[in-house]
Amino acid sequence: MPSQKTTKIDLNREYPCPCRRRGTLQPIVLTEALGCDRCQQIFVAEESGSGIEQLSATYPYKRSWRWTGNRWVAVKAGFGESYLPVALTIVVLMLMVWLPLALRSPSAHIIFWVIAAVLLAIVPVFMLWLSYRR
Known part of the structure; x- marks a missing residue:
């Protein structure tokens, strides 16, 4: 079973899209953001560098994920x-x-x-x- 330990995100590397649309997250030039080539979503790296947050106006709460080295793990929102x-x-x-x-x-x-x-x-x-x- 793969490790669930999070690793730091390299903003110069490509990652699979966490939205499960088989897209690829690619770095956006001159920003600390990643954009998906398939679903056109933009993701911003958290300050700690271990996760990303989706920039979207359609969700009432922030969706975020952590990178484990081989896949994204969704960070669950709090109960409230x-x-x-x-x-x-x-x-x-x-x-x-x-x-x-x-x-x-x-x-x-x-x-x-x-x-x-x-x-x-x-x-x-x-x-x-x-x-x-x-």
């Missing part, structure tokens, strides 16, 4: 930096509030409460989809 905990908290709170209200109301109003709960559940699901799509 993703939308998943926020979306799950919103859905659980909605269930705790809406379910007792729906069960106490007459049967004619249950449809209203179900529609309201479904519409409000779509918002965190949509946020989650936007944050994790490629």
Whole structure:
């Protein structure tokens, strides 16, 4: 099994693209950045020199990778930096509030409460989809 130890990145060398599109990261002249020839993404070397961060306006958090000498290993975002905990908290709170209200109301109003709960559940699901799509 290959070592997971990170190695320092040489900005004058070519690397495989971490986005899994079979591209090659090539140094961008006069910068401390690498660009992919396939997916057109730009990656900046971290100050420590052991990893890269993707420059992208489409993701709400920074995606970064570490070089192990033969492949890129993704650095996972912290628990508070993703939308998943926020979306799950919103859905659980909605269930705790809406379910007792729906069960106490007459049967004619249950449809209203179900529609309201479904519409409000779509918002965190949509946020989650936007944050994790490629």
